[in-house]
Amino acid sequence: MKTLIKSSIICAALALSMGSCTKDFVKMNTNPNESAAVAPQTLLAPAIYNVINANLDRNLRINNEFMQVTVTRNDNREFHRYEVRATESEYMWRNWYLELTNIRDIFNRAEEGRQTGYQTYQGISLILDAWVSSLLTDTYGDIPYFESNLGYINNNTSPKFDKQEDIYRDLLLKLERANELLKENVAVESGNAEFDPIYSSDPAKWRKLGNSLYLRLLLRTSHKAELNSVAKIKEILETNASEYPLMAAQAESGILRFQGQEPFLNPFFNTRDLDFNGDKGYSEFFINNLLELNDPRLSTWATEATLGVYGGMQSGYPKGSIPERQSTLQVSLKNTAMPGIIMTYAELQFIIAELAERGIVQKDAEQHYKNGVNASMELWNKTITDAYFDNTKIGFQTDDTQTDRLKKIHLQKYFSLLFTDFQQWFEYRRTGLLDLYTGAALENDGKMPVRLSYPLISQSLNKANYDEAVSRMGGDRINNLMWWQIGVN
Structure with missing residues (x-):
């Protein structure tokens, strides 16, 4: 009965959040939860579930076509040919910004309520904020960030677009603060733990996920001296590792385990087999x-x-x-096999393997690479023996160049990132280390798109700030490089 009641509460919370979705630009910057007394834990599951559902939807539609996971047989959908219609930009923009309101409200409600474990809710909020905000800026470039999601507080429905460099700097600060808050290891009230579908509000596990996400973003900016990312990487992995615990096993991965029933139903569960x-x-x-x-x-x-x-x-x-x-x-x-992924232990191991192979940290690149492969297999209930690495396409060879090894790391990372939002696309844009096939009829001069254009609604309802951002970025085209973008075409 206790479980049934909690499931009902979570279902109600999910329904509340899902009902807040709207294409109206003003409402993207307005609190979708009208009750001023809403508790932070009730916002947690809906925000995570809704973001992951949206991520999976466009992972299958956009990321998988760009990254040659799948190919459509619909001649009018041309992501696999590198052609992107402007109307494709709105879906993720709308979903991510809507849930950022809920995520940031978790922090604010926890601070106001000061209930048991409020520090833990704030730490979780900061991690989720960094996760979703990084998805936004890595997809679009300069975005509304510091002034976003404040419409219900100060009626600012025309937020300015911030530079990606400034956004990333703040994302790293948020993850730093999350590490400090969760270090206190304060348990939430026992009756509230089950509102969290990832770690049951365990501060130690959230702390590990936050620091692992920290490394993802630091690696992405490791070639940019402005943020001093390399020094921070060394601190996390070498000089001060005890203060930055990381995911230590596949079981600690940040994954929402879908179920065959509400409230965490696989979003494709009721889809007909043919339509799937x-x-x-x-x-x-x-x-x-x-x-x-x-x-x-x-x-x-x-x-x-x-x-x-x-x-x-x-x-x-x-x-x-x-x-x-x-x-x-x-x-x-x-059914339940497709995981709802924020970040996996396998990805973390491939990150460390790359950092070691590039000589940024003193670690065993091959061992971390093998750890990543084994963890990815474990996620899909597969096991391998050491003989798997005897394959010259997989195992490190004595005559391999650094590029050879990095390509092996990134091919396995590519498979480990299956169904993980746009991470395959982001990583290819960062490194170009996958030998994707060259299609016979690629558009866009054969260049992999490096961003989505801004949604049309932002152009019409926030035009002055849109125009400023576009001028700064050199246009609103899919080939405009971002601040961290090196360029792989």
Whole structure:
């Protein structure tokens, strides 16, 4: 009965948050929860669930097409050809900003209420804020940040766009503060712990996730001297590691485990099997690499094209030459198998492996690489032996160059990031270390897009600030490089 009551409360909270979704620009900057007395824990599950659902939706629609996971057979959807319509920008912008209001309200309500464990709620809020805000700026570039989500406080519905450098600086400060708050290790009231679908409000586990996310953002900016990211990386991993605990096992990954029932139902659970795959299939790049790796995850992710044979479709095929669909997504993924990922232990291990291989930290690159591979296998209930690394496409070889090893790290990281928002795309934009196939009919001069353009609604309802941002960035095009962007095309 106790569990049933709590599930009902969480369902009600989810319904409240979902009902706040709107395309109205003003409401993006307005508190969707009208009750001034709303408790911070009631906002936590809806915010996490809604962001992850939106991330999965556009992961399948946009990221997977850019990154040659899947290929659509709809000639009018052309992400795999690097063509992006301006109308595609609004969905994630709207969803991320709506939930940022809830996430920042967790911090404010915790501070106001001063109930048991308020420091823990504030730390969790800062981590979620850094996560969602980083997704926004890494997708669009300069964005409203310092003045965003304040419409219900000061009626500012036209926030200025901030520079990505300034945003990143503040994101790192938020994660630093989260580490300090969660270091206090203050438990929330026992009756409130289950409102958190990730770690049951365990401050120690959230602290580890926050510091792991910290490393993700530091790696992304490690080539930019402005933030002194390399020094901070060394502090976290070497000189002051005890003050920055990290995820230590796959079980500590930041994952929402979907269920076959409310309130944490897999968003595709009720989708018809035919509609789940829709008009898409896996790409040649995705399938061919898994075959060359002799990877045990293949059968979990993909169907056979014909009996005993897996195959993929050509990405970037010419218009009017739609290829025959081969292997598709396993329909079991739409039940509980597809994880709702914030960040995994496997990704953390690949981050450390890259940092070690580049000589930024003194760690064993090969061991962390193997840790990452094993953790990714574990996530999908697969196990491998050391013989897996005997494959020259996988294991480090004595005659490998640094680039060879980095490519191996990033190919495995690519597979570990499956269904993880836009991280595959972000990482390719950062490194260019995947040997993606070159389609026969790529648009955009064959260049991988490096951002989404700003949504049309921001252009019409926040024009002055939009114009300033566009002028600063050199235009509002999908090829405009961001502050941290090196450029891989």
